[in-house]
Amino acid sequence: MREFLSIMLHREGYAVDAAFDGAQAVARLKEHSYDLVISDIKMPRLDGFGVLDYITESCPDTAIIMITAFSTAQQAVDAMKKGAYDYITKPFNNEEIRLIVKNALERKELRRENLELKKELGQRYSFANLIGKSRAMQQVYHFIEKVADSKANVLVTGESGTGKELVAKAVHYNSRRKDQPFVPINCGAIPENLLESELFGHEKGAFTGATHQKSGLFEVASGGTVFLDEIAELPAMMQVKLLRVLQEHEFRRVGGTKDIKVDVRLVAATNKNLENMVAEETFREDLFYRLNVIHVDLPALKERKEDIPLLVEHFLHKLTGDDQLKASESIMRRLLDYHWPGNIRELENTIERCVVLGCDGELAEDSLPKHVGSSTSNGAGVLDELPEEGLDLDAYLGTIEQDILLKALDRCGGVRKKAAELLCISFRSIRYRLAKYGMANEGEDE
Template identity: 45%
Template sequence: MRRIKILVIDDDESLRRVLEYNLAQEGYAVLTAASGEQGLELLKKEGADLVLTDVRMPGMDGLQVMDEVRKLDAGIQVIILTAFGTIEKAVEAMRAGAFHYISKPFNRDELKLTIRKALELKALERENVVLRQALKSRNDLESIVAESPGMQQIVEMIRRVSPTETTVLILGESGTGKELVARAIHGLSPRARGPFVAVNCAAIPENLLESELFGHVRGAFTGAIRDRVGKFEAAEGGSVFLDEIGEMRPDLQVKILRCLEERTLDRVGDNRPIRVDVRVLAATNKDLAKAIQSGEFREDLYYRLNVVPLSIPPLRDRREDIRALTQHFLKSLGAPLRLTIDPEAFRALETYDWPGNVRELENALERALIFHRGDAITLHDLPETIRAPRAKEASSLPVSLPEAGLSLEQVEKELILRALQKHDWNQSRAARYLGITRHTLLYRMDKHGIARPGGRAGSGDDKDVQPDGPDAGASRTP
């Protein structure tokens, strides 16, 4: 287990030795420096959990040291050491953010108590951050829209896999919500009180990714001026999410495999193994089976990651979720409560193929909120890419016209039949596609004698979908 590290900065050598001895007796790892400048260099190189600094020293004084410590890491607690004549300076330091001050000559019990309280505050602040993160992760599950059978299966899998330590591979196109799923898994797991650390492997330059993941020691490469903890160590006791892992180069895949198998890692520039306790969640939009065949992805790593695969369907395959997703995004984007979406705009949203998936839907609604006028979002408020298919559809009749002629009732019957067939006889979806309510559709199915194969005309057999629209409880009238 890592020892708590305390940095002592004081120009009095005898005091430094006394403090070093007393703190070491308490089990702390102690670093010492004779000046503020030297102390800050040591802090950059070695890091620390707490700093004890004299308030008055040649060169940089304690207040300046504290300011620089805050810039390096705001989470490091600072305790000021002060002689009788510098109490005012110590009080000034506390107003500026120091945890406390200790007067020289110090009382050993007072020193121990003050340090313990400072470290408890640091731990409490970290725990608060983690708890807020855990609460957000739990909310992430609640925010997963799952009206469609495919997404309901995903939610059920999240609930089943979360309590375990199993590695999960999340598959899906860009924009389907892979990180949201990963956060939900973490939030429901025993590691929820630990950190959730996300890394986009495709967004970090290849030459920096190893250092980002595993950390580095001072001097490992040009610009490495201090030791740095990587994402795996930062996720200690929690979960690390490796997004777009399919973009990772093979030599780094070997290191990931070692982390999974041995629970150890080496920082860049150091061959001393560091034990890590993290759960790995990974995601990709690539076909890893093909990547294995082409030599881009290691087969052994694939099998270590693919213990429980979760395949998130693209939005075009879960159109039942579009209405609920739209309402969710409008609310989260701060849309007025009175704002509605007119039927034509809704039909455009529900029939568009969404190559950018859920992320594209959110962006489209954000744009619509900017450009809409009045109390409704119209088709013209949506991006051109979404409007164009509707305009093309409106310009062409979806049924062919025979030479002998065709009655309006025949056209209506043909349209209803095609809509039902297109949506696998799901009446709610077919009704939305046609721009009518489900009860109106049932009425017209009765009127034309349309029945699902094996059913009866107009039978209400949509067991998996709730009636929608303001007249959901009305009688079957057009």
Template identity: 55%
Template structure:
């Protein structure tokens, strides 16, 4: 605020100088122009937050100057001053975009307040614009890094579907950027001014998920001490992102289907339906078609969700994007992002060979580790041991051959899965939720596998 530039325009030298001195004493940077024509030249060569102009001047009038300013720099605030104020002039000035209109003679305190308010309003408008730009930059396609053919296909599909309000189903392994894709769809679509609300359906206990989504009335169940709006109400007019939709219990799937079909829902314990204007984007790291065949996911709900399907490729399918992603994450985590040099060729070869079960999220964690322990470049020494050691296991696997007596592949794979479960629990100190995240799966899926192998102690 103290460094705001203000241009004073008046054909009377005494008035110009009076206002300039007043503004400078208030801490502003004041410049002067003796005519509207001179003011326009100054405006073309530099920016001003506020213009204070007389209305009656030889040549272009203050109102004509106002019109030109709004064409040249629409964000500049304009305060008009005149000795001959009329209601018609005031109305015309406000229609043309003037911040305010003040008549001579005016009080010094009055002009101070008007100037301060005009600059505060302009600053808020600028901050709002910057915030919108930041949101659009963050959640547009810049949030999805990659130039491989598979990613270009994703960008093209997102761009098309974002312009509509169609329900979208995003499929892909954990860590492939499904939520980033959902945000890109929302923030590039017609609902971008409204809320984007995300929920991981697999992270909510089964007995709480209905209340979380639809809300409840006071007294509906033990612990419901107040009325509570659910996520559908919170996302009203915007987008609700249902991540890991395949983890939703069957009995609740029917209620989700009703919202999609009838555009209405009911809070737990309520006796009246509520209308819902929400765009649904769902995502899953499981194949929902297989769940439909198994009977764990409703077929009618699947087809309601699968209006447009976006499939996020795994990192294994786009190794050419790894150098771009490494640089992006390095700059994100580094305190000095401008000193990024490169990634060592040996380190890059190892990363391209590594299968990345956790996909982009795993690569992000690896780069963050490298930033913490490394320097301005990523080398083989800064990579985690399990990533480097994988190269050796690949070499060994290339020499592998099936024995003459054959192999029980299912038992072999079960053994590998069980070792991963045990190792993840060991690394996470027995905390199952963290161990599930380490393996890129939901807590419910992790718990299912523990039960499958008789490893669940609860």
């Protein structure tokens, strides 16, 4: 049987070693690594269960298939409990063994890829990837490290483009939940009439078009972390439903009557002042206190300019893979002089532009947008002094806004959707602003 299996698997294209008994198999396993072991149970010196015990303890990445002519139900149960991939009785069909070997190796490869992906995600969102040596960022690192492994909800605040989702991922991937799902949800990007179904799922027939039962994102994230970005955009009714999930750790699908228990940690983020919204009664006070158990406030880039050289180096390596590519002193001076209203996101887009427009492995200074580091950039268009005759404020601000809109469209090749993302406004908003200044025909949707 051993010789038959060796010949058959060789013909299938596998590299095969054969061992006379369990003791010889263990000796081979000590010298070489194997993807798969097919072992009989009744053997001299060391039986198949002895081989199985050695593999599970010393070679956990090796799959094992048990095979015997003297099977009992209890033996099969014991083998699977001890970690065997499958249990086959003799005589067996050749196609059966081929399929089982193929499936065992594919499962092993999927497990390896999954472990590598989790490792990569852990590295990508480790504290090392929150770039910055400034005192403000050091405080953020220390705080995240301190709270990551707790069960408490986290509220991340900061201007658009400061890296709030990156902080949420760092919290998740440095906690005990790191091997469970991380589910990001943008509260402002989902239409209000679909939001409840997206978050909590729905039952078949709950509404027109609900042709089957659907699990919501909270259910998908069970055991892991839900990241609610733009939490301030959550409608009033959904604020009530979210509060119940945080208080009771349960919810109902749309159209459902059964409470579903869920174990999730919530990280929420916003660029708005929730305390002001509570005072204005546009955000529930009880929900705010449930979210604001742990508060991480991210500094704007203009408040930590000493981090700009590190961020530039990071983005250059990320975009090119070249550790030798550097920004010249003149380029760096302009980057440091600019006030970065779009924060890290704007800086990354600027560096990408420089990389694309540069040549011969160098960044050209003329590839920087004209407003970055120019003589008027620090003031962002603000006058040094108010004219004696006064100022038409609406007209003045309108001129600045038009100039910014045109520059955004120019940078994005005339695509209004991309320009809206660059300016951190909605597509509807940029269409309205362009129409307001008679620029409705400027650019294209996509």
